[in-house]
């Protein structure tokens with residue numbers, strides 16, 4: 234804390250109560266105006282400003298289809314687990330304490346559950362959804378989309394196992410995944426995949442054969458995370474699992 238006699242950018246400094254939070258802080262007098270030099274309130278204001286800038290950019294990205302927003306219909310009120318084996322995953326998604334990695338074959342309800350979790354994430358601020366195939370496209374950096382992906386309090390990366398993993402595009406995709414997860418340490422990321430995390434690392438390593446540790450390093454950025462396998466029958470084939478009607482297997486899971 235500044236002593237009353239100290240100079241602050243050439244201005245006289247005394248102590249005073251911050252009008253924002255009531256803390257005793259440095260009060261800088263410039264001309265006949267007093268400025269409370271409160272780091273706490275500045276941090277709050279900065280966070281708010283950054284949030285609104287993020288919100289503006291998010292809306293631009295959404296309009297261009299570069300990110301998906303939360304879907305209001307995907308709530309835990311509207312959907313229930315397809316079977317009891319899925320219940321632990323649903324409970325974890327409801328609590329949303331950690332990053333999540335949901336894996337299983339197609340049609341097991343991974344995206345449905347992840348989207349419900351995403352809607353839960355709204356309590357902590359903006360949420361967004363991207364898909365594996367979007368990774369590796371340099372335009373996302375040029376457009377500033379990538380920065381939004383990195384900064385959202387909660388992000389769903391749906392079907393990471395569909396991201397490119399061959400050639401130059403594959404290499405760029407893995408690099409982007411690493412950068413994304415690295416930037417998102419401390420934020421919440423929900424990942425879905427058609428393979429277990431142990432299998433995803435070798436899959437990604439194919440893209441960067443010269444850097445075998447790269448994919449593992451990328452996935453390590455997800456820690457701590459909950460891993461759940463969603464097994465069972467294909468929910469998109471209602472006849473097979475005996476729920477709901479044909480039009481959409483997922484709809485069959487909805488409550489009446």
Ligand SMILES: [Zn+2]
Nearest residue numbers: 251254271274
């Ligand atoms: Zn203050």
